[in-house]
Amino acid sequence: MKDIDEIRRENLRLIEQERGGPAEAARIVNMSAAQFANLRDGAKDSKTGKPRGMRKETARRIEEAAKKPEGWLDQEHQASTVPPSPAPSVSENEVVIVQYEVGGGMDTRGKLLLEAEPPGIIKSWKVDREWLQLNVRSYTSLANLCIVTGFGPSMKGMFNPGDPLLMDRGVNRVDHEGVYFFRVGDEGYIKILQRVPEFNGPGFVLRVISKNKDDFPPYDISPKNPHLHIIGKILTVWKSEQY
Structure with missing residues (x-):
């Protein structure tokens, strides 16, 4: 032991x-x-x-x-067998932000079990520093920025499956309400997480909220759940519209 x-x-x-x-x-x-x-x-x-x-x-x-x-x-935690996503490459005026390689809880394909497979993925963005300064004002470090492709119907209204989401993987705890990419065991989710005081105690629980509340009602989870892992915080979403 x-x-x-x-x-x-x-x-x-x-x-x-x-x-x-x-x-x-x-x-x-x-x-x-x-x-x-x-x-x-x-x-x-x-x-x-x-x-x-x-x-x-x-x-x-x-x-x-x-x-x-x-x-x-x-506590003992399961190590990912998927290598960590590479950090953004940086030149004098340009930054390439790459896709986050989904890993952690493993199924037979070596990926998280998502609520739905994204319809294709966005591999990378190339942006200039001015765009980053104007559109991404707060993040832990440039190396922690990455792209996650939106998946599943639960967040429709905020983003659609296949939409690009900019994530800060340096945020691994919930200090403020926001949209987070997290896993519970082998299941991966992108949801709004809100700190809510416990009914019978001084602590708090995390309320898991979907944008599509009619089909996906809110539920609570303890922040001390050993199977819960906050992968990162979603900073910006781009919602697609088909014309």
């Missing part, structure tokens, strides 16, 4: 995978590359020769910085 420090080290490797490498992971959690590597690899104590443990306070600080739910580092 794995001990808590081994689980935490494995989860640091997941953060590294999500962020596209150790340098970005270290930056996100406000550490030097050497500090992050020591925690990830379990640097050995000079006296005992055993890997040093991670303090509880350090684990909570890392979770907060990496936008993970409290206690996330202490």
Whole structure:
């Protein structure tokens, strides 16, 4: 049976995978590359020769910085077998924002089970920096921007299946109401998530809201559900109209 420090080290490797490498992971959690590597690899104590443990306070600080739910580092998570999406390529005046490779919970095809398959996908956008400045005013980092293709009928009215959505994959917790791409187990969703106070407690639940409420009524899910993973926040949608 794995001990808590081994689980935490494995989860640091997941953060590294999500962020596209150790340098970005270290930056996100406000550490030097050497500090992050020591925690990830379990640097050995000079006296005992055993890997040093991670303090509880350090684990909570890392979770907060990496936008993970409290206690996330202490739980085992399934690693994606799909490589992380490449970061946008950047030149002096142009940015190429690429498609997010859907991964996480796996079915036999190596993808999330979506509520409906998108009718084709948009591979990338090439935009200039002025467009980015005018149209995407708030994001965690340029490297975290990616494209998700809209799928399913539940969000009709906001976007249609096949429409392009700009996502910030650096947002992995729900601090404010918004549209998020998330998974519960092997199922992937794009929905509005709203923080709602618990009826009998000081905490809150996440209300999952579809734009098409008549066919998809709202329901609640606990933010502490170990099967819930916030993949990213949708920043901008483009709704298509056929003429």
